Amino acid sequence: MSSNEQPAPETAENTMADVSSPRRPPVPDEPELRSEIAAQGPEPVLDLRPEKGFAHIRHAARDFRDGFALFRLGWTLGWLDIKLRYRGSMLGPFWMTISTAILVGSMGVLYATLFHIELRIYLPFLSFSLILWAYLNTTVSDGCATFTSSSGLIHAMRMPFSLHVLRVTVRNFLTFLHSVGVIALVFIIFRIAPVPDWQIPAGLVLWGTDLYAITLLTGVLGARFRDMPPVTASIMQILFFVTPVLWKPDLIYAGRQYMLLDPCYPLIEIIRGPFMGLSVRPSIWLVAVLYSIALWIVSFSLFARMRARLAYWV
């Protein structure tokens, strides 16, 4: 350390003209930084070679661990993404809340009339389903660009890939929160109360982990295949009509047993039921958990297999 003095306070340097200012110490003293870096332990060792066998899984697991250790960074990145989206906008996030409210309101009245269902029953159902579906849909479509949109960051320094997944998950969660107010309002107006039992926290945890896994899966596929966005868009379009989002599941009589083949149905039902104060059949819970396990196995093994190649693709 060449000197202990603090750098001179900034003079008004508003011009592009530059730094011919008097000589400052090249590296000022930073006791806090020094002690924190020292506290991080001995110097890290980076040992890279082609992965064989279980090394894939070990390295992927380490990537997850490192990624979650950087939770603060992931959260900040996701938060800044949302903040930047509204820079220069007047109503900012309320645009989304307003448009969701208008969509739910107009579709609610129209479809309640078409299906001959009382508005009092249909509107809370529709608001909850539509907003939840929008969340799922954004996760799938944004997920495709998880790694490709962070290519600058990926090529700039080595960081855990799961951090980018975390960032997109946080961003989508914050986007979803914009519309929660609409659900709350509708529920208050029509006096719908959730059943407070184990199902709500369990459902939220399952959703959280599943959305993370979906982002990971579509992210890896989207990095390799650039036609993922249109493919997922059309799959989600079909699923939207097949899944009971617009229509209530008790409207269907023939072929009810096939409904569980649609992975979105149990996933939506386990969270919609408890929140709307309806009971959920155990079979639906079972299928939802099975689908989630399958989803995690597929996305984790794909990630483990392809992790080292991601930087080559983006």
Place this chain on the structure above:
Amino acid sequence: MASVDVSGLTISFPLYHGDARSLKKTLGGALNRRALSGRFAQDNRQRVMVQALTDVSFSLCPGERLGLVGRNGAGKTTLLRALAGIYEPVKGRVLLRGRIGSLLDTSLGMNPELSGRENIRLRCLFSGLSEKAIAEVEQDVESFAGLGSFMDLPLKTYSSGMAVRLAFGLATAIMPQILIMDEWFMAGDASFIQRAEQRIAGLVEGAEILIVSSHMPEIISQWCTRLIWMEQGRVVMDGPTEEILHAYLSAEQ
């Protein structure tokens, strides 16, 4: 102690885009006539691969300052990225001990929409620093980069020199033991280059190893103690700066 060990490093990029088969034919035809065929290969699934690095080996001790020279496309940037752990080896091994600071991508790994201060914060969060340490780093970078009130404006309003000063100040503020820099960073003016050199020299325990690629002979001969001359993804010569620089420059003319 920081150290770098590279043995038999090979990196190849698969070409997925376009019709690989017809591309292969075209390239194959063209390559037979010119002696370039070393750069293209096929993997066992008949995909065309660009051989970016072939069997690169060297090791660096603490205190060494390595320069990479070679024409455009010689594999310098790929080698730097492989050293930073961004491209994992297809064959061979890369072993680095020490905290790595990298200045590689032209976007500097920063978000152009965010202000300089916000970008500094993100980089510090990545290093797992507390608010107190972040404030110190901010102050350090601020005084080095001399951006004044630009610190609170989005990065996209910066001149390229200002962005480079910020990135360099930031990369060196977190005290890397191995500093890896690509050639674009020479976009700074003469006074910046001088201050940058002072700063690297001032990092007593940081930047024990410097790896830099450059096209500018003056900077290379001033900064580096050792050079590696690369051509077609291979190491042509490796040795003390004067010797290699002389051989490289005379071969180029």
